[in-house]
Amino acid sequence: MNLISSFLLSMGDFLEYDFLFFALVGTLILSITCGLISPLIVARKFAFMGSAVSHSTLFGLSMGLIFFPWENTFAVFTTTLIITLLLVTFLAQATYRQKLPTDGLIGIFFTASMGAGILLFHLFARQRGNLMGILFGDILLLRVEDLWFSFFLLALFIPAILIPFKKWIYTSYDEEGAIISGLNVKLFHYSFYFLVTILIVSSIKIAGTVLINTLLLVPGVFGLKMAKTIPQTFVYSVLFSVIFSCLGLLLANWQGLPSGATLSVIQFLALSLLLLLGKFKKKS
Amino acid sequence: MSGPFLQIEHLSYAYQINKQILNKISFDLKKGESLGILGPNGGGKSTLLKILVGLLKKQSGSIKIEGLEVDPSSANYRHYFAYLPQATEFNEILPVRVKDLLDYACLLKESATKISETLEIVGMLNKQDELISALSGGERQRVLLAKALIHGPKILVLDEPTNGLDSNGQDQLLAILNTIKKEQATAVIIVDHNINQILKHCDKILCLNNSGHWHDSKDLLTKNILESIYHCEFEHTLIHEKVGDQIDHHQCVTHGPKHNDDKEKA
Numbered sequence: 361m362n363l364i365s366s367f368l369l370s371m372g373d374f375l376e377y378d379f380l381f382f383a384l385v386g387t388l389i390l391s392i393t394c395g396l397i398s399p400l401i402v403a404r405k406f407a408f409m410g411s412a413v414s415h416s417t418l419f420g421l422s423m424g425l426i427f428f429p430w431e432n433t434f435a436v437f438t439t440t441l442i443i444t445l446l447l448v449t450f451l452a453q454a455t456y457r458q459k460l461p462t463d464g465l466i467g468i469f470f471t472a473s474m475g476a477g478i479l480l481f482h483l484f485a486r487q488r489g490n491l492m493g494i495l496f497g498d499i500l501l502l503r504v505e506d507l508w509f510s511f512f513l514l515a516l517f518i519p520a521i522l523i524p525f526k527k528w529i530y531t532s533y534d535e536e537g538a539i540i541s542g543l544n545v546k547l548f549h550y551s552f553y554f555l556v557t558i559l560i561v562s563s564i565k566i567a568g569t570v571l572i573n574t575l576l577l578v579p580g581v582f583g584l585k586m587a588k589t590i591p592q593t594f595v596y597s598v599l600f601s602v603i604f605s606c607l608g609l610l611l612a613n614w615q616g617l618p619s620g621a622t623l624s625v626i627q628f629l630a631l632s633l634l635l636l637l638g639k640f641k642k643k644s
Numbered sequence: 645m646s647g648p649f650l651q652i653e654h655l656s657y658a659y660q661i662n663k664q665i666l667n668k669i670s671f672d673l674k675k676g677e678s679l680g681i682l683g684p685n686g687g688g689k690s691t692l693l694k695i696l697v698g699l700l701k702k703q704s705g706s707i708k709i710e711g712l713e714v715d716p717s718s719a720n721y722r723h724y725f726a727y728l729p730q731a732t733e734f735n736e737i738l739p740v741r742v743k744d745l746l747d748y749a750c751l752l753k754e755s756a757t758k759i760s761e762t763l764e765i766v767g768m769l770n771k772q773d774e775l776i777s778a779l780s781g782g783e784r785q786r787v788l789l790a791k792a793l794i795h796g797p798k799i800l801v802l803d804e805p806t807n808g809l810d811s812n813g814q815d816q817l818l819a820i821l822n823t824i825k826k827e828q829a830t831a832v833i834i835v836d837h838n839i840n841q842i843l844k845h846c847d848k849i850l851c852l853n854n855s856g857h858w859h860d861s862k863d864l865l866t867k868n869i870l871e872s873i874y875h876c877e878f879e880h881t882l883i884h885e886k887v888g889d890q891i892d893h894h895q896c897v898t899h900g901p902k903h904n905d906d907k908e909k910a
Contacts, residue, residue, distance in 0.1 A: 537791065
């Protein structure tokens, strides 16, 4: 009883402190955006790609820090985004309708760009800031500008996913059939790479690689495992993402734990528990 | 008697230089007629179908519909053809239902018939809300057939549609195809390894082998001969003896009425 009341009391902190309130709103927005795209990431087998992009941002960040001071956040992250998008274009080209497994190519891209990023940083930008700190950002350090940026991302992703929703599903479900029907499958392939890259690069400062990869994968796996229809999959994914991200943040604040890591562990535990319950329900 | 609806003339294709897979293939088909394509693996059957539906660009020869030369890869002519590929791999992790798939197939072009009507033709109306991943092999093929039929194609191109089906499933599928052929006057081109089914259900037969020559006559291509083309190409030489100079019924592009071997011996 004491535990519950202490947990409920800790929730008041989110109204009392601005930084906690911002973190909660930021988590809410980011979890909706990620929940919306997560089933597509899992279904299109982009899990490794997401991880590769999030780590390859090191190259863009290093380049950004060579030209701009860390205080000029906008310039640093715009440089990072442009450079990562250019790198990802090559990756998208190399992986389009390839018979060879694409994970090998993605692995090469992952390690080469990350290595080059660390090297550049070491040689030219070491005095400009803590690269690892940037890469493993903290949701508790959100500012109002970051929240506006999260809103902008959500406003970009909702139409980008929902307007051509059936086309996303068709190109993910039956690529050959979509080509025969005249759909521009190549455009969807490239667009998906770009959308995922924009989301990851833009969210790294807010959430960090661990949290962003969790948010991009776990809700989608839950939705795809539990739902019986396509719309249900996406609704389940967004609901799971929102509920367990917010719960993770509340628990992190209550126990004074690192927010990103707590959110990731809570999402994983919730996924395992719900899938287990689903299995028991099926058997009975 | 009306003229041919589809005319293929001297169609050739090579994946590599000096490795001709199709060599000046010619045949024609009327509305409501069916062509069965037989031949060993690597004989060019799937390549021919892919050229017909515009997935591969022809390298020489012509494809004519009602006398006019067409490019099947162009959007203007794509609706003439519907294609059921040899192996359709769905991303089964997505919970797509039967009616969803047909709905997606109509994203760019409105369907000629309602989804429910098309599903009724293939006998799958009662399964429209079921997940495709939960269907049997035969049911899945019927859904794919419905997807191919949804735009009311003039030419239905099927690559081994009975593959993996039991004899009951094969009969059901071929019976549906016969109905479509008759009721909708759709020309059907079907590749299959089942010689009996092809001989029973198709009006014309084209036999492609992988040594550069081909035949198109249902009268001459008896089961024995077709089997020999498949397995050892021995009895196939009998055709040449039987036909003699009647090249009209037995087209042989790399040589005249004599067989390749005869030519070499001479």
